[in-house]
Amino acid sequence: MLGLSTFARVLREVRDDVGAARDRDPAARTAGSVEILATWAGVQAILAHRVAHALHESGVPVVPRMLAHTSRLLTGVEIHPAARIGNDFFIDHGSGVVIGETVEIGRCVTVYQGVTLGGTGFARGKRHPTVEDNVTIGSGAKLLGPITVGHGAKVGANTVVIGDVPSNSTVVGNPGHTVRVEGRKVEGPDSDWIHLPDPVADSVRKLSERLGAVEARLEALDGERSSARVQELRPRRGPSTAGG
Numbered sequence: 001m002l003g004l005s006t007f008a009r010v011l012r013e014v015r016d017d018v019g020a021a022r023d024r025d026p027a028a029r030t031a032g033s034v035e036i037l038a039t040w041a042g043v044q045a046i047l048a049h050r051v052a053h054a055l056h057e058s059g060v061p062v063v064p065r066m067l068a069h070t071s072r073l074l075t076g077v078e079i080h081p082a083a084r085i086g087n088d089f090f091i092d093h094g095s096g097v098v099i100g101e102t103v104e105i106g107r108c109v110t111v112y113q114g115v116t117l118g119g120t121g122f123a124r125g126k127r128h129p130t131v132e133d134n135v136t137i138g139s140g141a142k143l144l145g146p147i148t149v150g151h152g153a154k155v156g157a158n159t160v161v162i163g164d165v166p167s168n169s170t171v172v173g174n175p176g177h178t179v180r181v182e183g184r185k186v187e188g189p190d191s192d193w194i195h196l197p198d199p200v201a202d203s204v205r206k207l208s209e210r211l212g213a214v215e216a217r218l219e220a221l222d223g224e225r226s227s228a229r230v231q232e233l234r235p236r237r238g239p240s241t242a243g244g
């Protein structure tokens with residue numbers, strides 16, 4: 001039943017969620033709690049969910065879904081009232097986040113815009129991801145099915161995850177592959193999942209090399225320098241620019 005203890009719990013959760021926004025969003029460092037509550041869509045979405053979830057747990061019909069629906073209209077974040085979300089949860093920016101009915105999220109988890117924690121089909125029962133403590137999920141990532149994302153893991157932006165993710169690892173790509181564990185590169189013969197062959201880029205590179213050679217010969221023949229130069233194409237390597 002709904003009671004004072006439920007009310008106190010929801011208040012505590014909301015206070016922690018506002019604190020999470022201040023800790024993890026550089027733009028919120030100097031903002032006051034009222035400003036964050038009034039203008040951070042991700043915080044408003046989790047606030048609405050805390051209330052909807054408490055009502056759902058207490059067996060109140062219809063109202064939790066209406067709250068979730070109104071919250072989606074206002075924030076662009078859709079969270080099923082039954083989803084279990086731990087304290088210190090932070091959704092940065094908000095729009096496009098979908099969190100399904102049987103999702104379980106631990107403490108101190110950060111989710112960016114466009115993340116889906118969804119099912120893979122029409123299965124019933126536990127069909128959505130379980131996300132352990134201290135996980136970060138980059139913008140646009142899709143986590144599908146009853147998988148487990150281990151504590152401290154990082155899921156790169158736009159990654160599609162359809163299998164379990166080890167603790168303290170980094171997973172990137174589509175389908176998602178583990179590229180770091182405990183901060184170290186994954187070793188092994190087939191472990192480079194980042195620099196995958198790109199046949200289209202290879203063809204364009206070969207064409208540009210041939211065009212460059214043809215232009216050089218033309219220049220040598222008629223002594224006229226072409227105004228348009230073919231740029232040499234090089235594969236991109238090095239640190240990611242995706243870090244948020």
Ligand SMILES: CC(C)(COP(=O)(O)OP(=O)(O)OC[C@H]1O[C@@H](n2cnc3c(N)ncnc32)[C@H](O)[C@@H]1OP(=O)(O)O)[C@@H](O)C(=O)NCCC(=O)NCCS
Nearest residue numbers: 112138139154155156157170172173238239240242243244
């Ligand atoms: C994955 C991420 C969390 C970084 O985690 P990390 O453990 O520090 O990993 P690194 O930065 O060392 O990257 C590991 C490798 O994966 C690659 N990588 C990183 N993010 C990637 C992504 N989203 N997709 C594909 N490859 C990616 C890096 O280039 C790097 O490759 P390298 O081994 O050739 O250097 C970060 O890149 C990311 O995607 N953050 C999400 C940020 C976000 O959504 N911001 C939105 C702000 S509005």
